[in-house]
Amino acid sequence: MAPAVELRGITKPFPGVVANDHIDFSAEESEIHGLLGENGAGKTVLMSILYGLYRPDEGKILVKGEEVAMDSPAKAMRLGIGMVHQHFMLVPSLTVAENIILGREPVKNGVLLDENKMLEQVREFCDLYSLEVDLEAPVYTLSVGVQQRVEILKALYRGAD
Incomplete structure (x- = not known):
């Protein structure tokens, strides 16, 4: 193979x-x-x-x-390829969940961000990969190690194999 x-x-x-x-x-x-x-x-x-x-x-x-x-x-x-950059590609003022879904936001009524669905989807990914992180914390408050976890979750959320 x-x-x-x-x-x-x-x-x-x-x-x-x-x-x-x-x-x-x-x-x-x-x-x-x-x-x-x-x-x-x-x-x-x-x-x-x-x-x-x-x-x-x-x-x-x-x-x-x-x-x-x-x-x-x-x-x-x-094609299932993700990348965790050595210099993080996160928006410090956004929450963990917002950074993970950025560019793939679930919407309600075709316009508004569905925050409940967003948190539900991201929590499922955290549970699936046993990566614990406060989804509602602004990224600027996180340690470098936790920010790296966020980058990993972001890559997985976008379909990395």
Whole structure:
């Protein structure tokens, strides 16, 4: 069976530096990997390529054995790929629940945010993944560790496998 995701020969140069030079990487569904290396080694660039933020100059991306052109984060999310950024992509003034559903808000009567449905959906995800967090707390009040949990929940809520 093909890996859930596979990068083959990924190369990404920038002016004055080659961030990734023929990199191969694969992961099975639900596997967790840690990428280790010095600052500037290309870890974030490689994951940004997988997530559709950058395009490789060379190489292939395969999802479940099929080659794909990963040209946007929206496409990555449709294919079950999520990314927890090293610099959090959270809105400090919004609550935990609002950050998790941002861009996918459940509405009532086609217009108004259905806050009860939002909290219910997010609570289900917290329970499913055993990630406890105060859904009504503003993000700016949270520790870095809890903010990371929020980022993980956000990726899972958006369909990351």
